[in-house]
Amino acid sequence: MTAEIAHGLVDADGRLAEAEDALLGLVMRAGGGLGRPVAVPQLATLARLARRLQVPIARSVTVADRDADIELFVRAQPEAEGVRLSVAGWRERQAWRPKGEDAEADLLDTAADWRWESDAALRLRFASIEAGLRYGFDAVGLLGKPVTELFTFEPDTAGQLPIIDALANRRSFSGQPAKLRPSGRPVLVSALARRDAQGAFAGFAGGVVLVERPQPEGVAASIGDRLERALRTPLGRIIANADSIQAGADGPLAPDYAAYAADIASAGRHLLGLVDDLADLEAVERPDFQPELEPIDLADLARRAAGLLSVRAANAGVTIARPEADMSVPAIGDFRRVLQILVNLIGNAVRYSPQGSTVDAVVHPDASVTVTDTGKGIAPDDQARIFEKFERVDPSEPGGSGLGLYIARRLARAMGGDLTVESAPGEGARFTLQLRPPL
Structure with a gap:
């Protein structure tokens, strides 16, 4: 089967408006075509779900195609014209599974923090979108790319790379040490070898376990x-x-x-x-909490945070103005934690901005970034309170837990910086994250 990613567009009435060859062929073999309702039920369902919820939906699905079942990874992205489909995978489903493989798959699914899949050439065909938002990688942009663009694999305690041995012998592996790109977050990677309908090796279906820092002796996990x-x-x-x-x-x-x-x-x-x-x-x-400080590019992180929230902003009718692609502002900080702070600030700005407005994420040469919105603003008496635990500007409004800004300021100060706000009722808000510049 093809390893390509095929794109298409389903309009607001559920008709296939555009489709690249592989996707169009699948739909036509199911009795559909351009300008007609999507004839593949699984694709139609995902498009309808994404349109109804107005959020991106990504799922692995199995569809019937001629005499075989095909496993696909489908992303449905709501847009103004309808729902944009990206379809990857295109692998014939194995008609049988070796004894015990179902139990192994269930164990992997239960033990893993999140999932990934690749084809036989180690090109990614699925990565968790939720993990991407949390750890700073573009799960959709990585589809079709080598797994080494997601993981940096490292030798285990025996000096071996389990994934290399597994690939050479077409078998499952576990306990492969790695770091996530680009955050450097340590993980352990495991995977089951996948087989096609003829029993040939077809890639890996894997799980990722986050590696936590060692606890002090006698201290239990929190x-x-x-x-x-x-x-x-x-x-x-x-x-x-x-x-x-x-x-x-x-x-x-x-x-x-x-x-x-x-x-x-x-x-x-x-x-x-x-x-x-x-x-x-x-x-x-925790008294022993220490962020992992390293040289970072604050402009790059601001662009990443804006990109991760672009769909939410588009659905709200809000534009995010981000730093230019060639801009670079060096700073000292924890990559994942700085990204977490910026996602929180920009996400809040999008939530409270009126439709048709712009949220500005502006990076300054002194290793600071300011996120500005044109929302209803924050009264002076509330500007200290919103950085306390379980506090929000207006508790009656739907939203988060009231912990985001408290955590964000604690993180900023743990990195030797600070998080401040300037605002007045009716004038929007300006949140500034200040980090340490390089020496």
Whole structure:
């Protein structure tokens, strides 16, 4: 099968408006074509779900094509003209699985913090979008790229690279030390060898486990860490299943039940955000908390944060003005933590900005970045309060946990910098992250 990524567009009425050859061929073999409803049910369902929720949806699906089943990775991106489809994978599904492989797959899915997949040439065909948002990589942009653009593999304690041995022998592997690009976050990578319908090696389906810093002797893992590990995978499954139910993936559904499913998915996302916040809260309040300081490019991080929030901004009718592509501002900080702060600031600015406005992310030569919005502003009496735990400008408004700015300021100060705000009612807000410039 083809290893390409095929693109297409489904219009607001659910008709296929554009399609590259591989995607068009699949749809035509299912009885559809350009200008007609999408004849592949799985693709139609994902397009309908993305359009209804107005958020990007990425899923692995299996579709029937002639005499074979084809495994695809599909991303559905809502746009003004409809829903943009990116379809990768194109692998014939194995008709049988060796004894015990189902149990191994279930174990991998349960133990991993997030998932990835590659083809036989080690080109990525799936990477977790949620992990990309959290750890600073473009999960969709990496599709079709070598896995080494996501991971920097390192020798294990025996001086070996398990992934190389697994590739040479077409078998599964585990415990491969690696670092995420570009944040340098240490991880352990494992994967099951995949087979096609003829039993030939077809790539890897893998999981990633985050490597935590060693705890001081006699100190147990924090409650936040245990909560995150225990809840992240099951919550992800609940959200995915609720989204599918809401979209009617298994057939028509009464409106009340679809609404219940939407409520479940929304509550799941909110709870997942709380889990992330609690884990971060415990981390920054530990007496031994130390960010991983290194030289960083603050302009690059501002561009990355703006890119990660571009879909949310477009859905809200807000434009994010980011630093020019050739701009570079050196600073000292923790790559992942600075990205986390900027995503929080820009995300808040998008949330509180009126439709048709612009959020500015401006980087300054003194190793600072200012995020400015044109929202309703913050009263002087509230400007200190919003940096406290569980505090928000207006608790009656839907939103986060009230921990984001508290965590962001703690992180900034732990890196030798600060996070401040300038605002007045009706005049928007200017949040400035100041970091240390290089010596």
